[in-house]
Amino acid sequence: MPKLLIGIITCCNFVQNKAMEIKEIQEEIIDEFSMFDDWMQRYEYMIELGKSLPLIKEEFKTDDNIIKGCQSKVWVHAELEDNKLVFTADSDAIITKGIIAILIRAFSNQKPQDILDADTEFIDEIGLKEHLSPTRANGLVSMIKQLKLYAVAYQTQIEE
Amino acid sequence: MLDIKKIREDFPILKRQVNGKPLVYLDNAATSQTPQQVIDAIVDYYQNYNANIHRGVHTLSQEATDKYEQARLKIQKHFNAAKSYEIIFTSGTTHSINLVANGFSSLIKKGDEVIVSAMEHHSNIVPWQMLCERTGAVLKVIPMNLDGELLMDVYEDLLSDKTKLVFCNHISNALGTINPIEEIIEKAHAVGAAVLIDGAQATPHLVADVQALDVDFYTCSAHKICGPTGVGMLYGKEEWLNKLPPYQGGGEMIAEVTFEKTTYADLPHKFEAGTPNICGGIAFGAALDYMNAIGFEEIAKYEHELLEYATQELLKIEGLKIYGTAKNKTSVISFNIEGVHPYDMGSILDKLGIAVRTGHHCAQPIMDFFKIPGTVRASFAFYNTKEEVDVLVQGVLKAKSMLL
Ligand SMILES: Cc1ncc(COP(=O)(O)O)c(C=O)c1O
Numbered sequence: 001m002p003k004l005l006i007g008i009i010t011c012c013n014f015v016q017n018k019a020m021e022i023k024e025i026q027e028e029i030i031d032e033f034s035m036f037d038d039w040m041q042r043y044e045y046m047i048e049l050g051k052s053l054p055l056i057k058e059e060f061k062t063d064d065n066i067i068k069g070c071q072s073k074v075w076v077h078a079e080l081e082d083n084k085l086v087f088t089a090d091s092d093a094i095i096t097k098g099i100i101a102i103l104i105r106a107f108s109n110q111k112p113q114d115i116l117d118a119d120t121e122f123i124d125e126i127g128l129k130e131h132l133s134p135t136r137a138n139g140l141v142s143m144i145k146q147l148k149l150y151a152v153a154y155q156t157q158i159e160e
Numbered sequence: 161m162l163d164i165k166k167i168r169e170d171f172p173i174l175k176r177q178v179n180g181k182p183l184v185y186l187d188n189a190a191t192s193q194t195p196q197q198v199i200d201a202i203v204d205y206y207q208n209y210n211a212n213i214h215r216g217v218h219t220l221s222q223e224a225t226d227k228y229e230q231a232r233l234k235i236q237k238h239f240n241a242a243k244s245y246e247i248i249f250t251s252g253t254t255h256s257i258n259l260v261a262n263g264f265s266s267l268i269k270k271g272d273e274v275i276v277s278a279m280e281h282h283s284n285i286v287p288w289q290m291l292c293e294r295t296g297a298v299l300k301v302i303p304m305n306l307d308g309e310l311l312m313d314v315y316e317d318l319l320s321d322k323t324k325l326v327f328c329n330h331i332s333n334a335l336g337t338i339n340p341i342e343e344i345i346e347k348a349h350a351v352g353a354a355v356l357i358d359g360a361q362a363t364p365h366l367v368a369d370v371q372a373l374d375v376d377f378y379t380c381s382a383h384k385i386c387g388p389t390g391v392g393m394l395y396g397k398e399e400w401l402n403k404l405p406p407y408q409g410g411g412e413m414i415a416e417v418t419f420e421k422t423t424y425a426d427l428p429h430k431f432e433a434g435t436p437n438i439c440g441g442i443a444f445g446a447a448l449d450y451m452n453a454i455g456f457e458e459i460a461k462y463e464h465e466l467l468e469y470a471t472q473e474l475l476k477i478e479g480l481k482i483y484g485t486a487k488n489k490t491s492v493i494s495f496n497i498e499g500v501h502p503y504d505m506g507s508i509l510d511k512l513g514i515a516v517r518t519g520h521h522c523a524q525p526i527m528d529f530f531k532i533p534g535t536v537r538a539s540f541a542f543y544n545t546k547e548e549v550d551v552l553v554q555g556v557l558k559a560k561s562m563l564l
Pocket of ligand 1: 189190251252253254255281283284329331332333358360361381392
């Protein structure tokens with residue numbers, strides 16, 4: 001896929017994100033990925049995502065926010081804005097970072113309860129399942145767990 | 161000359177496709193593939209004489225015991241051990257090392273010193289750290305240079321009459337360095353220290369003669385030499401094995417049991433509590449037969465050619481750096497491309513059907529030494545080909561163009 005198209009897709013999505021529900025965003029991502037013919041295009045897209053997005057402020061790339069994935073490092077930071085959880089994250093491996101970008105697109109800017117209710121099946125549908133295998137040791141599975149833990153914590157905070 | 165085409169016919173798995181591409185298996189240092197001859201030995205055991213050993217009077221038990229003990233003799237002969245009972249069956253190198261480290265708890269005291277090398281596998285670091293914690297002994301480390309060679313003059317300085325044990329791998333799994341173990345053993349013995357050599361990575365490439373080396377303990381895992389997983393061996397000199405207390409208690413390792421006192425069985429059974437991996441032990445013997453029939457000298461020669469060719473071709477790639485450039489090394493190439501994370505490289509190579517290892521290779525201290533998160537490691541076996549090296553090089557170029 002031409003880089004320009006990638007740029008357009010990513011741009012649009014970040015504008016749209018605000019009003020959409022997790023399920024809708026996931027459907028949209030599945031749609032986008034259906035345009036790719038093979039793994040190489042999918043990977044090129046993810047690598048592009050991984051390269052282009054500023055995902056986290058340097059100040060949040062602390063040891064406290066690190067999820068040790070053995071092979072690649074992942075940082076996650078969460079903040080509550082208007083009762084919605086905003087995630088930023090990063091990784092030192094670019095493919096991992098690309099998947100993080102997709103996960104963040106689906107889960108960030110959502111109500112904690114919605115994040116808790118959501119699943120990650122869509123990753124399977126877009127052909128990236130192998131990266132979310134618990135045995136992959138890239139930190140992504142722990143990252144998703146961490147997103148959910150943040151959601152639990154902030155949900156409790158909202159309820160109080 | 162080896163007939164590689166014919167040898168490859170022995171390995172059913174090499175015909176596999178991965179992600180729609182012919183498998184190029186270059187992760188041999190993690191585990192080797194299994195030839196039909198070894199698979200047949202495993203099937204034969206379960207189809208024809210599966211029984212518990214050393215305890216039945218019935219025919220099957222007798223047959224299984226005979227085959228298992230024959231395997232021990234094959235191993236004894238292969239490593240040229242003086243006595244068959246100096247060969248202890250274990251579940252692999254990790255188990256072998258833990259057995260020795262545990263045994264030394266009662267032979268070592270506070271203030272004694274234990275020396276390891278800077279290029280050890282975690283399984284040859286952690287058990288010794290645990291030993292030092294239990295006993296108050298001090299762990300010292302032989303450093304290495306940027307080529308991945310041990311600094312032997314520092315080693316000499318570390319040795320003293322406080323040194324009780326020295327541990328070193330024969331060949332480093334992350335760097336491929338062949339360590340000068342003859343010298344390590346000789347110098348350790350000069351101060352009265354015992355030496356354990358971790359032969360996990362050496363056994364697939366060369367034959368260690370434990371008597372000629374005069375080594376006190378030597379270990380290996382069958383799965384790295386075309387055998388099955390979950391079985392390996394510990395060689396120990398008789399005098400040392402007699403000094404060490406048993407590791408695990410259970411059936412098979414006892415002579416007499418009353419509730420007041422148990423007396424232990426003789427070697428090797430003292431260290432072989434419980435029902436062992438019988439089938440695994442027998443297949444371990446079959447694997448040695450297979451490799452010896454091909455011949456280790458031929459294997460070493462051919463693998464060296466592969467190493468030289470792969471090194472030369474990979475180094476043509478701009479930005480590629482090889483970690484582990486010792487003069488004396490085996491067919492292991494650890495590398496990175498500048499600006500590319502090893503995980504990304506490994507993921508794309510996998511998509512191209514190429515199996516390599518990425519990460520720290522259970523040798524984190526080595527990665528810390530080079531200040532890198534890990535490497536991509538291609539490790540070659542005698543059934544790999546120059547064409548596969550070419551596929552690797554093309555794959556690395558492809559991944560590089562995608563990632564940079
Ligand atoms: C040098 C070295 N030592 C020890 C081990 C551990 O062997 P095992 O996992 O078979 O116990 C390995 C395996 O990767 C190794 O390469």
